[in-house]
Amino acid sequence: MLTVNTEQWVNQLRRQLQRANYAYYLQDNPIMEDEVYDRLYRELQALEEKYPELITPDSPTQRVGGGVSEGFASVKHNIPLYSLENAFDLSELAQWVARWQNQVSEETTVNYVCELKIDGNALALTYENGILVRGVTRGDGETGEEITNNVRTIRTIPLRLDLENPPARVEVRGEAFLPRKTFEKINQARSENGEARFANPRNATSGTLRQLDPKVVAKRQLDFFAYTLYVIDENTTINPKTQAESLESLQEMGFQVNPNHKICQSLKQVGDYYQKWQEEREKLPYETDGVVIKINSYALQEKLGFTQKFPRWAIALKFPAEEAPTKLKEITVNVGRTGAVTPLAHLEPVSLAGTTVQRATLHNTDFINELDVRIGDTVVVRKAGDIIPEIVRVLPELRPESAQPFIMPTECPECGSRLVRPEGEAVTRCVNVSCPAILRGSLVHFASRDAMDINGLGEKMVENLVSQGLVTSVADLYHLTVEQLTQLERVGKQSASNLVSAIAQSKHQPWSRVLYGLGIRYVGKVNAETLTERFSTVEELARASVEDLKAVEGIGEEIARSVYQWFRIEANQALVKQLQETGLNFQAEATETPPAETTIAQPFAGKKFVLTGKLKHLTRSEAQQLIERAGGKVSSSVSSKTDYVLVGDKGGSKQKKAQELNIPQMTEDEFQARTMGL
Numbered sequence: 001m002l003t004v005n006t007e008q009w010v011n012q013l014r015r016q017l018q019r020a021n022y023a024y025y026l027q028d029n030p031i032m033e034d035e036v037y038d039r040l041y042r043e044l045q046a047l048e049e050k051y052p053e054l055i056t057p058d059s060p061t062q063r064v065g066g067g068v069s070e071g072f073a074s075v076k077h078n079i080p081l082y083s084l085e086n087a088f089d090l091s092e093l094a095q096w097v098a099r100w101q102n103q104v105s106e107e108t109t110v111n112y113v114c115e116l117k118i119d120g121n122a123l124a125l126t127y128e129n130g131i132l133v134r135g136v137t138r139g140d141g142e143t144g145e146e147i148t149n150n151v152r153t154i155r156t157i158p159l160r161l162d163l164e165n166p167p168a169r170v171e172v173r174g175e176a177f178l179p180r181k182t183f184e185k186i187n188q189a190r191s192e193n194g195e196a197r198f199a200n201p202r203n204a205t206s207g208t209l210r211q212l213d214p215k216v217v218a219k220r221q222l223d224f225f226a227y228t229l230y231v232i233d234e235n236t237t238i239n240p241k242t243q244a245e246s247l248e249s250l251q252e253m254g255f256q257v258n259p260n261h262k263i264c265q266s267l268k269q270v271g272d273y274y275q276k277w278q279e280e281r282e283k284l285p286y287e288t289d290g291v292v293i294k295i296n297s298y299a300l301q302e303k304l305g306f307t308q309k310f311p312r313w314a315i316a317l318k319f320p321a322e323e324a325p326t327k328l329k330e331i332t333v334n335v336g337r338t339g340a341v342t343p344l345a346h347l348e349p350v351s352l353a354g355t356t357v358q359r360a361t362l363h364n365t366d367f368i369n370e371l372d373v374r375i376g377d378t379v380v381v382r383k384a385g386d387i388i389p390e391i392v393r394v395l396p397e398l399r400p401e402s403a404q405p406f407i408m409p410t411e412c413p414e415c416g417s418r419l420v421r422p423e424g425e426a427v428t429r430c431v432n433v434s435c436p437a438i439l440r441g442s443l444v445h446f447a448s449r450d451a452m453d454i455n456g457l458g459e460k461m462v463e464n465l466v467s468q469g470l471v472t473s474v475a476d477l478y479h480l481t482v483e484q485l486t487q488l489e490r491v492g493k494q495s496a497s498n499l500v501s502a503i504a505q506s507k508h509q510p511w512s513r514v515l516y517g518l519g520i521r522y523v524g525k526v527n528a529e530t531l532t533e534r535f536s537t538v539e540e541l542a543r544a545s546v547e548d549l550k551a552v553e554g555i556g557e558e559i560a561r562s563v564y565q566w567f568r569i570e571a572n573q574a575l576v577k578q579l580q581e582t583g584l585n586f587q588a589e590a591t592e593t594p595p596a597e598t599t600i601a602q603p604f605a606g607k608k609f610v611l612t613g614k615l616k617h618l619t620r621s622e623a624q625q626l627i628e629r630a631g632g633k634v635s636s637s638v639s640s641k642t643d644y645v646l647v648g649d650k651g652g653s654k655q656k657k658a659q660e661l662n663i664p665q666m667t668e669d670e671f672q673a674r675t676m677g678l
């Protein structure tokens with residue numbers, strides 16, 4: 001239904017896109033990332049399609065590009081520069097194939113040339129009798145700016161073609177760009193000089209190309225990849241018949257051609273190329289925002305021709321956007337295991353880099369204030385590679401009147417105690433040691449893969465255990481029984497018994513993992529390993545002074561203080577004692593500190609084993625020998641007296657029995673690790 005709101009929103013979008021267009025094309029001062037522009041543009045397009053009565057002649061959707069600025073002479077292109085139609089996924093690509101195939105009537109199989117779509121600025125270069133005479137920016141495709149002197153500074157553009165008999169006229173098109181490293185250097189220098197930083201390499205390239213002083217351009221070290229060749233000469237032998245041949249000729253003439261282009265025989269191959277570069281593009285030294293797919297044969301290109309704006313024989317298949325606008329619906333706060341209170345943004349779902357994003361961290365109050373973000377705002381979210389999504393900035397022009405600023409609560413949403421924000425710190429904290437949120441966070445961390453690796457003890461189970469009062473500290477985990485667990489909602493006997501044995505099994509984790517699992521601030525996995533190498537028992541570590549700790553390579557002041565203070569807190573000392581009594585490893589294992597020559601290490605002294613399932617690396621009798629060498633015994637059936645069940649592939653009934661009796665199960669890998677050197 002068309003509402004006043006829709007109309008207002010369309011007008012707001014349109015104004016915003018117009019401003020962005022003007023800033024980008026005429027002022028050389030972009031105010032919006034391309035990806036954001038694309039999304040807003042598409043939204044406007046969709047709304048106009050749905051409600052054609054809202055279309056106005058000045059809508060950005062009704063024209064192709066921007067005008068030309070006044071600094072340079074504006075010249076008409078010898079051959080206009082078309083832009084490319086965009087596809088955003090493989091199904092849109094398939095539609096394009098169906099369209100051009102339809103046009104050529106008979107079934108045609110073709111080759112495609114796939115190229116990376118370099119994120120820079122297109123240039124049109126004219127060579128007369130082999131000499132570079134003119135370099136022009138794309139402009140609006142019909143008319144561009146003559147920047148020949150600037151173009152000459154680009155070292156990858158030949159001033160003279162490397163040909164014995166150059167054709168009378170050659171037109172070359174390609175992309176000028178700034179490699180990531182160069183771009184970073186430029187921005188660093190700009191920051192140091194108090195100048196505004198460029199938003200991205202593409203904007204930096206366009207700003208550079210339009211510098212009036214070629215010396216400045218030369219310093220910026222632009223680069224260039226050529227991708228289109230026109231030869232205008234009746235009598236030349238250079239006569240490429242395909243895009244692939246053109247790329248070869250360009251290379252022979254002395255141009256840099258992107259080495260990652262590929263001839264593809266099928267849509268499947270095109271899809272694979274796209275997939276490959278989507279995954280690997282971050283590793284390239286320059287930015288690319290998609291793949292350009294061109295029909296290889298010039299004869300077929302000619303047959304297909306052009307629409308008003310695009311060639312029908314080429315298309316740009318864009319990579320999933322890493323940035324997009326969306327609405328901020330709500331801000332809640334989350335209390336972590338260190339008590340840090342983190343504001344969390346709840347967003348209208350938006351698809352980014354192949355996933356749907358609904359939440360983003362807002363870090364702390366300072367971050368929110370700096371962004372000046374309000375509930376109801378339209379914000380730009382970014383998700384690059386594996387990074388957690390974050391809000392990059394707000395689009396204040398789209399702020400509704402009803403937008404509300406966020407106010408940090410003064411009381412913990414979990415336990416109601418007063419929150420504190422120490423002076424000079426950005427983080428607000430709950431300092432109540434028995435806050436359930438802190439307890440939950442500590443338990444999840446303790447059970448996590450790199451710490452005690454307790455299978456089945458994820459966030460949901462932890463929440464269940466804490467809310468039912470079954471666990472009030474990590475030590476309580478080791479006293480849980482199958483009966484207690486089966487009383488919880490949605491926990492069956494099997495999963496209860498699996499969890500109890502996984503917890504029991506975790507007692508064998510080495511000292512370094514136990515230390516990491518304790519969740520001492522700044523003691524990550526690597527620091528825990530470093531510390532346990534130097535301090536082979538918890539007693540030694542607890543006794544260490546800040547100086548002793550700092551003396552360890554890799555341990556700085558902050559970590560040293562944190563560890564020292566942790567061991568000075570009584571509740572922590574009590575926790576260590578409880579866990580020690582439970583049987584956790586608070587000292588390095590025998591294999592880590594070699595035993596005295598006279599004693600033989602017997603890691604399984606007095607322990608009773610049962611073997612079940614097929615082992616990968618050992619025969620049963622080899623395993624038995626090792627157990628005996630380690631001081632243990634092997635029996636054939638599982639009983640309450642069994643200490644360990646060594647489980648191979650397809651454990652069967654013995655494994656089941658062990659689970660029922662809560663007998664720790666040992667994997668072959670762990671067994672090998674513990675019997676190494678025997």
Ligand code: IVH
Pocket residue numbers: 082083084115116117118119120121122138175227292311314316
């Ligand atoms: S072919 C008619 N090839 O993308 C052929 N363009 O949206 C049009 N671009 O203006 C260009 N890499 O600035 C082509 N390998 C490539 C490209 C490429 C980047 C840019 C170019 C063009 C825009 C089209």
